[in-house]
Amino acid sequence: MKKKQEQIIDTKRYRNFMILFYDESKHYNFNDVIFNIHSLKYYAYIKHEPETDEKIAHYHAFIHLDSATTEGSLAKRIGIPRSKVQYVKNVRGGCRYLTHIDYDDKIQYSLDDVKVSGLFKRKFLKNFEDVKTEEEIIQDIYNFIDNFHCDTYVEKLKQLIIFININCYDTVYKRYRPEFLDYLKMNL
Structure with missing residues (x-):
């Protein structure tokens, strides 16, 4: 058994x-x-x-x-x-x-x-730094998209990926990726 x-x-x-x-x-x-x-x-x-x-x-x-x-x-x-x-x-x-x-x-x-x-x-x-809630991370990503100004979608996407990686936001980013990319396109 x-x-x-x-x-x-x-x-x-x-x-x-x-x-x-x-x-x-x-x-x-x-x-x-x-x-x-x-x-x-x-x-x-x-x-x-x-x-x-x-x-x-x-x-x-x-x-x-x-x-x-x-x-x-x-x-x-x-x-x-x-x-x-x-x-x-x-x-x-x-x-x-x-x-x-x-x-x-x-x-x-x-x-x-x-x-x-x-x-x-x-x-x-x-994992030993102060922990942000998922909502705070989502807001950080949206704030980055709003405040980082670039001429092209490709350049802004490149900078967003660097921001995600530096801040270890990849888990949340992957979960809401389509929404973030749609928002990114709307804010060019």
């Missing part, structure tokens, strides 16, 4: 994951796991010392993928047991958990202790 239940769960695909692994394990080679994590584009990981209710030090890694996959598929790719991989609903919470910034009862870690891929560093660090 457990195998059947695990198969049902493992058919769902996600893009964000948290993995747990240890320096020593009889189930995998630590150096291979680190190597496999480093082969990914977007990752952040840290070593946590044992808390009062834990026995040994361990690592947590946050992984973001371009394409959705199952927990089992990522576990196989990283080289760890499936039980050590869990999808993450909240990217901000997953990234912040690595430092325990929101957990006063746990050991606190510096951002400098987190190993982050070069491609993920800016987005990772953005």
Whole structure:
């Protein structure tokens, strides 16, 4: 029954994951796991010392993928047991958990202790800044369109994309892209 239940769960695909692994394990080679994590584009990981209710030090890694996959598929790719991989609903919470910034009862870690891929560093660090609501981000994008003056649609679109990227607004932008592009065309 457990195998059947695990198969049902493992058919769902996600893009964000948290993995747990240890320096020593009889189930995998630590150096291979680190190597496999480093082969990914977007990752952040840290070593946590044992808390009062834990026995040994361990690592947590946050992984973001371009394409959705199952927990089992990522576990196989990283080289760890499936039980050590869990999808993450909240990217901000997953990234912040690595430092325990929101957990006063746990050991606190510096951002400098987190190993982050070069491609993920800016987005990772953005999770530690003040958070804007989706409505505030939408308003920021509309304000940018209203206040940035260009002669051509292509130039204004280029500047909008740069603005979206610099501010890590891509998630909201993707959700409302047709509306933003229509508004952009109307404001030339």
